[in-house]
Amino acid sequence: MDIFYPVKLLADWLAPNAALNFFIYDTIKIFILLSVIIFIVSIIRSFLPPEKIRAILSHKNKYTGNIIASLFGIITPFCSCSAIPLFLGFVQAGVPLGTTFSFLVASPMINEVALVLLLGLFGWKIALVYIVSGLIIAIISGIIIGKLKVENLVEPFVYQNTINGNTDLPKMSQKERLTYAKDYTLDILKKVWPYVLIGIGVGALIHGYVPADFLAKYAGNDKWHAVPLAVLIGIPLYSNAAGVIPLVSALTEKGVAMGTTLAFMMSVTALSLPEFMILKKVMKIKLILIFAGIVGAGIMFTGFLFNLILK
């Protein structure tokens, strides 16, 4: 039984119109999910801040490191302003470059806001497909970058400083964890609500007024070029990830293939233009291109794969 059945009843009672009904139902559902899941993730994170993750990672060997780094990436939020401190903090504490990249890929790609939206709008199967493919892309990209021996493409000053990775952060009490989680949840909600509303709103209009399969002839299963195109369009859209996902969920209904949709969402979250600009401070453009190239190729592969599987 669907736990959101009462919300559905409420939406039916308030609005018989398809678009409006869709809007009310999705908005309430998404905001409930956002509050609950971000809160839970924040509590987990209060036990595992990046500083602690780093201490764990600096003692791991290569492959285990890549896997653990990608898993930790799920609970760590990632805004492009944190890219530099995370990168420097990891590398200077002795975390291998490949492991650091696994983390840098997984952290923005598998974030709690994207997860909620996937879960709420696409269902748990697609959410799971997204998480697992995202983890695999992060792990493999990190392993490849580690193998490439690209240490010379990192700005020299990065390696001139080393730090002790075992930081003692102030211990948090139970109450502080709850307060932290509450503050953080409110902060994120405040940041994303306009995008989510606009995304769901436009999605609802598409849902109600665009004929089904309207987009199939442009971006259906048989249109291979839709995947790379989706990845390219996704690169500059990072800051609006919260609004983009509801929008593409409606587009999927109108005939955009599922693999293409997955590739698009991954590109929106994992490949971010502002992050690349910021990373230029610590690495050569060549390394950023390698990084974007490998991740982009992984995303496209995922897109093609699921266009084949999820017919």
Add this chain to the structure above:
Amino acid sequence: MENKIKSIQVLGSGCPSCHKLFELTKQAVKELNLEAEVEYVDDIQKIISMGVMQVPVLAIDGKPVLTGFVPDIEKIKSLLSKGKC
């Protein structure tokens, strides 16, 4: 009986939330009538040396007390008043 706060620093990479924390902290200091100056530091290396990896950071006397998000002004005030005793 009170140890005065000697320095208050907001550390950030220049992102909007870092500036917001800086503004809020300045206001909190003013409302609490503290004498300490609030300093904005955007030297990433300094942040890393503190052992912190998330911005923005609020540090009192060189010790990070808040990392990774912008709280409301009441929280900043309580951190600043806690730092005194």
